[in-house]
Amino acid sequence: MISDQLAEKIRSKSAKVGVIGMGYVGMPLAVEFAEAGFDVCGIDLSEAKVERANAGDSYIGDVPSSVLAPLVKSGKLRATTDFSVIRDFDTVNICVPTPLRKTKDPDMSYIDAACQQIAEYFHPGMLVILESTTYPGTTEEVVLPMLEKGGLKVGQDFFLCFSPERVDPGNPKFQTKNIPKVVGGSTAACTELGRLFYSQALEKVVPVSSTQVAEMVKLLENTFRMINIGLVNELAIMCEGMGINVWEVIDAAATKPFGFMPFYPGPGLGGHCIPIDPFYLSWKTKQAGIEARFIELAGYINGQMPHFVVNKVQNALNDHSKAVKGSKVHIMGVSYKRDIDDVRESPALDIILLLQKRGAEVSFSDPHVAQIRLEHGTMCAKDGDAVKSADCVVIVTDHSAFDYKALVKDAKLIVDSRNALKGITANNIVRL
Numbered sequence: 069m070i071s072d073q074l075a076e077k078i079r080s081k082s083a084k085v086g087v088i089g090m091g092y093v094g095m096p097l098a099v100e101f102a103e104a105g106f107d108v109c110g111i112d113l114s115e116a117k118v119e120r121a122n123a124g125d126s127y128i129g130d131v132p133s134s135v136l137a138p139l140v141k142s143g144k145l146r147a148t149t150d151f152s153v154i155r156d157f158d159t160v161n162i163c164v165p166t167p168l169r170k171t172k173d174p175d176m177s178y179i180d181a182a183c184q185q186i187a188e189y190f191h192p193g194m195l196v197i198l199e200s201t202t203y204p205g206t207t208e209e210v211v212l213p214m215l216e217k218g219g220l221k222v223g224q225d226f227f228l229c230f231s232p233e234r235v236d237p238g239n240p241k242f243q244t245k246n247i248p249k250v251v252g253g254s255t256a257a258c259t260e261l262g263r264l265f266y267s268q269a270l271e272k273v274v275p276v277s278s279t280q281v282a283e284m285v286k287l288l289e290n291t292f293r294m295i296n297i298g299l300v301n302e303l304a305i306m307c308e309g310m311g312i313n314v315w316e317v318i319d320a321a322a323t324k325p326f327g328f329m330p331f332y333p334g335p336g337l338g339g340h341c342i343p344i345d346p347f348y349l350s351w352k353t354k355q356a357g358i359e360a361r362f363i364e365l366a367g368y369i370n371g372q373m374p375h376f377v378v379n380k381v382q383n384a385l386n387d388h389s390k391a392v393k394g395s396k397v398h399i400m401g402v403s404y405k406r407d408i409d410d411v412r413e414s415p416a417l418d419i420i421l422l423l424q425k426r427g428a429e430v431s432f433s434d435p436h437v438a439q440i441r442l443e444h445g446t447m448c449a450k451d452g453d454a455v456k457s458a459d460c461v462v463i464v465t466d467h468s469a470f471d472y473k474a475l476v477k478d479a480k481l482i483v484d485s486r487n488a489l490k491g492i493t494a495n496n497i498v499r500l
């Protein structure tokens with residue numbers, strides 16, 4: 069049987085593994101399978117990424133070049149822009165972007181394009197796994213028809229799964245290898261092959277009964293996070309109105325040994341996942357006539373946080389007899405979370421634009437980001453001297469490389485949106 073032949077190739081690690089989309093998700097996955105002994109080939113549209121990958125020069129923070137380079141040198145891992153290599157693949161993981169359109173509808177164009185390429189070079193005995201975060205039903209409704217078009221039958225001639233990617237860039241404890249991998253297939257045989265495949269390279273695999281369950285798992289996880297962040301952001305706004313320190317409240321509540329999990333307020337949501345994925349779910353449920361009201365509400369509150377931070381800056385300057393207009397405001401940290409270089413959807417970008425609209429002269433520093441693109445052009449990072457000359461410094465991202473003690477000494481006024489100055493008491497600090 070075709071499934072037995074594929075299972076044997078996977079067990080013996082002679083299966084040729086392909087990864088489409090060599091970004092934050094695809095590159096670490098490709099590395100894990102190459103390290104496990106498979107021949108891995110990554111496909112990406114970006115010639116620059118392919119060139120760097122083939123030179124053993126990693127562009128992904130969680131994959132050191134010292135790990136990538138030996139795999140490239142030994143021939144276990146390579147990258148290409150040429151999709152015809154799919155002809156030789158036994159397995160292929162799709163790790164392409166799934167952004168939102170301006171209308172907050174899912175943008176499926178990347179998944180469509182990747183599947184079209186797979187369909188062109190499709191052959192019996194392949195295992196196809198979609199990893200891109202998407203709405204429940206995508207694998208069966210979008211991917212499967214494209215693959216079955218040529219006459220091959222799922223569960224019999226080829227195998228199809230969805231497996232959500234849970235990677236958390238910059239997390240030193242949990243990375244692709246030791247994050248449990250959920251996988252659900254179109255048929256029981258698909259699920260079993262998916263389970264077998266991942267268990268060759270990753271520590272724990274969690275099979276589920278269908279692709280839809282696997283798709284929904286990811287959306288539950290990210291929606292849970294988005295809504296809880298929305299809750300604490302609203303609590304921060306309430307605490308502000310009542311003169312209560314929200315950070316102290318959360319820390320004390322977190323001493324409860326059961327039934328509570330701390331989430332923290334901040335300047336707004338950022339990144340490729342939390343601000344986006346829940347809207348994939350709300351878009352889909354709307355089609356079934358169900359309003360995703362928690363998601364809409366949390367989205368609204370989280371979207372208000374950059375405005376809340378900018379109002380804090382304005383009030384803090386006013387308290388020092390200064391207007392925002394004409395003041396120098398220095399932003400510390402522009403990536404969407406600490407110790408990474410990713411600025412996608414970062415609230416820092418909104419905060420900068422809002423401050424500029426109010427007439428502030430804005431600069432930024434970030435040990436991981438040299439420049440950012442704004443609506444009207446590019447802005448380059450400034451060095452530490454900008455702190456001394458600023459009328460107000462705003463901590464937007466609490467990178468561990470910042471010298472917070474020196475900051476408190478040097479800055480005239482600090483708005484801390486992350487509680488990075490926890491434990492430090494000084495008259496120039498205004499907390500969220």
Ligand SMILES: NC(=O)c1ccc[n+]([C@@H]2O[C@H](COP(=O)([O-])OP(=O)(O)OC[C@H]3O[C@@H](n4cnc5c(N)ncnc54)[C@H](O)[C@@H]3O)[C@@H](O)[C@H]2O)c1
Nearest residue numbers: 089090091092093112113163164165166181182200201233
């Ligand atoms: N970054 C994260 O922390 C994270 C975590 C969990 C899930 N995800 C999900 O994983 C998916 C990928 O995210 P990412 O962060 O790795 O994105 P990314 O932008 O870092 O990488 C995607 C890569 O795909 C390439 N690409 C786009 N279209 C292609 C095509 N048709 N063929 C070949 N390559 C193509 C791009 O050039 C890019 O290198 C998304 O659905 C995302 O929501 C991301």
